[in-house]
Amino acid sequence: MYRLGWLRRGAVAALAVVLSTALSATTATARDGCSYEPSLQQWVCHVVNPPGPGSGSKPPTGPGLCSWQGLEYPCHDNAFGWFDSQDGCYYATLTPQPAYDSKLWEGHLDGQGAIYQFMCPTRTGTGGGWQWRATSPRPVTVTPAGLAQEALATLTLPRPVPPSSPSGAKLPDGRPYTVVRVPTWFWTIPASYQAKTARAAVGPVWAQVTVTPVALTFAPGDTGRTASCSGPGTVWTPAVGPWAHAPGGCDYEYPQSTYGYPGGQLTATYGIVWRATWVGSGGTGGIFPDVTTTATSRFAVAEAQAVIVK
Numbered sequence: 001m002y003r004l005g006w007l008r009r010g011a012v013a014a015l016a017v018v019l020s021t022a023l024s025a026t027t028a029t030a031r032d033g034c035s036y037e038p039s040l041q042q043w044v045c046h047v048v049n050p051p052g053p054g055s056g057s058k059p060p061t062g063p064g065l066c067s068w069q070g071l072e073y074p075c076h077d078n079a080f081g082w083f084d085s086q087d088g089c090y091y092a093t094l095t096p097q098p099a100y101d102s103k104l105w106e107g108h109l110d111g112q113g114a115i116y117q118f119m120c121p122t123r124t125g126t127g128g129g130w131q132w133r134a135t136s137p138r139p140v141t142v143t144p145a146g147l148a149q150e151a152l153a154t155l156t157l158p159r160p161v162p163p164s165s166p167s168g169a170k171l172p173d174g175r176p177y178t179v180v181r182v183p184t185w186f187w188t189i190p191a192s193y194q195a196k197t198a199r200a201a202v203g204p205v206w207a208q209v210t211v212t213p214v215a216l217t218f219a220p221g222d223t224g225r226t227a228s229c230s231g232p233g234t235v236w237t238p239a240v241g242p243w244a245h246a247p248g249g250c251d252y253e254y255p256q257s258t259y260g261y262p263g264g265q266l267t268a269t270y271g272i273v274w275r276a277t278w279v280g281s282g283g284t285g286g287i288f289p290d291v292t293t294t295a296t297s298r299f300a301v302a303e304a305q306a307v308i309v310k
Contacts (some may be wrong), residue, residue: 025041068122069191076137080119084137088122091137094130106132149205150256152276152288155211160188162271162297168236175265175299182242183251186270187233188220193272207280209288217292219254221266222301227252227281228273258301265298 014091027047036256064075068088075083081092094117100110120127165176166184178184191214199208217228233250245251 001200004056022169025168040195044261058144071122081117082136086137087120089118089120089127090235091116091118091131093117093136104130104132108132109132109135123202137263142202142205144205144207144282144284145286147202147205147288148209148278148288149306151171151200151207151209151278152211154198154200155196155209157196157274157291157293158192158194159293159295160216160272161192161297162268162270163187163235163295166236166299167240168238170273171300175300176298177302178254180254180257180301180303182221182304183235183245183253185236185246186216186227186268187235187252188216188270188272190232193232207278207284209273209278210275211276211291214275214290216250216267216275218250218252219266219269219271219273220254221253222256222258224252224255254301256301257303263298265300267296267298270295270297276295 034188053105059085061222065072066085067073068077068082068085073083073088077083077090079086080090094115097115098104104115105112107285113132115130116133116136118128118131166178166186167176169257171175171177180246193213195210195212197208197210199206213232215228215230216233217226219226227249229246229248229250231248231250234247238244271294272290273291275292276291277285279285
């Protein structure tokens with residue numbers, strides 16, 4: 001901890017006197033939509049308006065009052081930074097930051113936390129100096145969009161469960177296979193193709209995310225393009241015959257065999273495309289970028305042998 005110089009101490013002492021005489025000695029909580037959240041261990045200001053283009057999270061526009069040991073203090077001061085209701089001091093990030101020094105950083109690694117200039121109007125004397133902190137006491141602005149991100153992060157999206165053999169059979173050497181120029185069906189189990197929801201809330205601010213599967217994809221593993229269809233696909237059975245196309249277009253025709261491939265097999269990749277939408281307090285809402293979960297399957301592509309009788 002580093003103390004301020006004499007000139008700085010005079011200014012700090014003057015501010016301490018002003019604060020101590022101007023603030024009422026009454027038990028109070030933060031105002032202007034701010035409250036202390038024990039789970040976050042810091043003051044949180046609730047905002048229900050969606051952020052506009054190019055706008056970031058902003059602190060409350062009003063002065064705001066924070067409390068410490070029954071006294072109220074402005075949550076922010078233009079000269080001294082943000083008030084920490086845990087120790088009764090103001091903290092402002094020191095700019096520029098001093099060169100890294102293990103002692104000044106109190107043993108923490110370079111890049112962890114920062115050096116803050118602090119002033120404590122709640123203490124006798126100047127009560128100021130430099131100090132390392134992990135984070136700023138600046139309030140975290142909670143928005144529906146931010147809570148939607150948190151809710152989305154709690155969801156585990158299933159991977160597709162591909163068939164063990166596209167043709168439902170194996171070659172004499174045990175390799176699963178499909179056949180050249182025959183519709184190869186692709187599918188996943190229905191349980192892996194179900195919508196999921198999650199919700200997050202802090203005080204009156206909330207958001208709910210719904211993640212819905214919108215497509216099943218099939219990267220064939222040869223030079224062909226990825227095929228896709230809506231829905232989980234349909235399991236192929238011998239009853240439909242070898243030449244039938246899958247309902248909804250969930251099939252692919254291999255133009256040549258896997259002769260010459262490593263092990264005589266290729267690796268196909270199955271994917272489920274997920275679309276996440278969210279709604280939140282204050283009439284907010286939006287869409288997240290699509291996410292795809294994948295799984296792979298190895299099999300051979302065999303040539304069908306035909307006997308021509310003249």
